[in-house]
Amino acid sequence: MTTASPKRYSPLWVTIHWLAALLIFAEFYLGLTSVGLPPESKASILRLHMPLGVTALALMLVRLYLRWRTPRPEDVTAGNAFLDRVGKVVHFALYLVAFLLPLTGLALSFRYGLPPIVFEGQGSMPTDLNPGLHGLLFALSIPLILLHILAALYHQFIRKDNLLARMWYGK
Ligand code: HEM
Ligand code: HEM
Numbered sequence: 001m002t003t004a005s006p007k008r009y010s011p012l013w014v015t016i017h018w019l020a021a022l023l024i025f026a027e028f029y030l031g032l033t034s035v036g037l038p039p040e041s042k043a044s045i046l047r048l049h050m051p052l053g054v055t056a057l058a059l060m061l062v063r064l065y066l067r068w069r070t071p072r073p074e075d076v077t078a079g080n081a082f083l084d085r086v087g088k089v090v091h092f093a094l095y096l097v098a099f100l101l102p103l104t105g106l107a108l109s110f111r112y113g114l115p116p117i118v119f120e121g122q123g124s125m126p127t128d129l130n131p132g133l134h135g136l137l138f139a140l141s142i143p144l145i146l147l148h149i150l151a152a153l154y155h156q157f158i159r160k161d162n163l164l165a166r167m168w169y170g171k
Helices: 011-035 039-069 081-111 114-120 132-159 163-167
Strands: none
Touching: 011 039, 011 081, 011 132, 011 163, 039 081, 039 114, 081 114, 081 132, 132 163
């Protein structure tokens, strides 16, 4: 017996998509602000950046579980086999960076011994803090997110298939 696919993403899925997107944008802002500050001022920003990043990771874990274990709408077509393939690859890459960004952030913070400095005020911030792989992933994520937003706008306003409604609440 086959079950028909739902017409839209579940309300929990929608909530997680938009909350994760919001957190990721807030994290870009906080991360970039911290990089521009002198070492002694970084801790106050990282006190927010680090736990929010871990929250984003937790949300992504729930989302991955939903993707594996709950039904989701059929893929829509962009009207072209190549673009449909690109869409799949971009969604996969978005999942990958949304996991790797917080994981590399965690690795970075442990490598420099930041948790006691940031949360307990023990010791001082390193003067040679280098975002390394975490910064590289940030740079990679920007074109991916831009492509994703452009694709959503293309569907909404050029193909007029009301794709955004699937990632929103409703019947
Ligand atoms: C969705 C999650 C995250 C995003 C989008 C994000 C984004 C960023 C960005 C854009 C930067 C600046 C990079 C650069 O200019 O090269 C940064 C720096 C940094 N992030 Fe994250 N981050 C995330 C999670 C985390 C987590 C979970 C931690 C640690 C627990 C963390 C720790 C750091 C640290 C220590 C820096 C360096 C700050 C500095 O050099 O002053 N990040 N992050
Ligand atoms: C303003 C920003 C954003 C817009 C307008 C947007 C829009 C959308 C829309 C309309 C869909 C539904 C596509 C469909 O029905 O097939 C979707 C799905 C998706 N979005 Fe976004 N999105 C945004 C930000 C993000 C960000 C920052 C991420 C990074 C994690 C992301 C990752 C995904 C993924 C992976 C999917 C596929 C469904 C899933 O597996 O959850 N989106 N997005």
